[in-house]
Amino acid sequence: MDDLAEPALLDDEAEWGGIASAQTGDAALYLELDGWEGPLDLLLELARRQKVDLRTISILDLVSQYLDYIEQAKALKLELAADYLVMAAWLAYLKSLLLLPRDPEVQPSPEELALKLQLRLQRLGAMREAGARLMARDRVGREVFLRGQPEGLRVDRKALWKCDVLALFQAYGAIKHRTRPVVHMVRERAVMTLDAALTRVSQMLGVAMDWTDLRAFLPLDGDPAMRKSALASSFVAALELAKQGKAEIAQDQAFGPLMLRACASTGAGRAA
């Protein structure tokens, strides 16, 4: 039954005033058809015209008026929304029950149905009146006014910086740590200087008579870092000796062993 109350008449949000100041003539009533917010609204308006308390109103009279209204609207060929007709059918049924001799088998009794309708009208009437009273209050911007140009209250957010003394020392420690290694690493690493390598290689070259692997010139002991350094220095020393014509260098293949021997007597060095 949900669709019975489908808002065929609801799309116009009718102004309250149009109803409140409704003309009293019947003709006007019919012309106001679009103004009703559904059958219950129409019933309430019909009840209001009886100028009696909703608690004492005769539902039978009200039902008759509603049915008359629908009949006349039909006669005027006014298009009626389905929910008005559904309500009319239901009210016609209620009316018949109310007029017929009481049948105790019919549950609930027509009086109870009438009472329910009355209760609904009372509630809608109460809310309608409450709405009107609410709208009639001293409303801000209509009857009472707020300050036109408030200065405004400002809240300035201020950062409360947090830092403790340990964080401060840690930061300084971090800076010192970060800048220290540059000096540190050179001093601590075991290296063979170029001069040392030159001396060592030329001395050993004098002893060795034939082609000798460069690696044979390296110190046997020492840590791997020292050996790396010695290898690099000895290589440069070998190049230097070759340049001076004191040694010859040969290598069979790329990355192969670098062979070294002393030059016999020729002044010219040769690198192979």
Add this chain to the structure above:
Amino acid sequence: MTAPDDLERAVEATLFAAEQPLSEQEISTHLQGADVAASLSALKCTYAHRGVHLVERGGRWHFQTAPDLAHLLRREKEEPKRLSRAATEALAIIAYHEPVSRAEIEAIRGVQTAKGTLDVLLEAGWVCIAGRREVPGRPTIYATTPGFLTHFGLQSRRDLPGIEELRAAGLLDPVDEAFAVLTGGDDEDTDAIDPPDEESADRTD
């Protein structure tokens, strides 16, 4: 008049400068946690006979012009838009029954409520969504806001016109409940031939 003390002056200045109503707590926070209750009472009293009143609405305070001067101050250009009849009824139902679901509003009005109707109330800041009702379908429920109380000059919902009488008369109770009270019995089997639109607004309570 007697010279107001410093705190009273400070509260007065704060409320005058504020762009929106302030709660006692907010005023106090603004004034280094001072207890401002007495100052508020004193100020309210001081201003009671003036052209500007200090009023409390829903626990928040603001200055506004005295209602009896409305005829002098009404500004033609800025007349707030009239609320439609549907929106007025919906607002009244929400205010007097809150929190309510849309179905409950429709049950009272006997018609469906167009989508825009509630939007108008939400936009005006008079109504807010107050959660969902924990029943099947979990319908959204609506309630009024502090802004509603401010706009309509209500100190609290207890000030809603006639709310006590309506409550006493049972007019805020659902039809079925009132019916049960009046007939002294349960009415479960009556639904079958209820008036037509009542069913369309399926009750959720």
Add this chain to the structure above:
Amino acid sequence: MTAPDDLERAVEATLFAAEQPLSEQEISTHLQGADVAASLSALKCTYAHRGVHLVERGGRWHFQTAPDLAHLLRREKEEPKRLSRAATEALAIIAYHEPVSRAEIEAIRGVQTAKGTLDVLLEAGWVCIAGRREVPGRPTIYATTPGFLTHFGLQSRRDLPGIEELRAAGLLDPVDEAFAVLTGGDDEDTDAIDPPDEESADRTD
């Protein structure tokens, strides 16, 4: 206060609700041509000792907060915020080396220092500008403030632990991966002939 007359109340409300200062003429026009001069004087007097004053500026009247309460309109809210790492380092350098210029801070940190970093320290009140160094460009030099000592619970700058103390406390040997990555560039030339597996071990010395 004595009850003001109706005209005075009307003037009061009109000025309260006005969106801009109003001249005597404008107020009068608003109030059916009433003579409002006396009401304005009376109101000015009435409000003279209050938290809000009625003032005339260039022939136009408006209410404003009493000047001595103007500070109430602004409230500072403090939000705790952790000092950034960059700012902490800059602060440490200033504390240990003061007075220092920004270029010197950068030289010691080995990283550029954003302008905002020093601003934060100035704002926190821990650092102040201590003049300019008499070298080309006359750079600003920074030093710590008494507030710095107070905040960090130091009697004087002599309380700052020396490098040896920091080392003893383990503060000079933080194994900090982030820093190793940041400063990795420094030992690139030694890494080049290292076997790859030794690379990581290299970093810890």
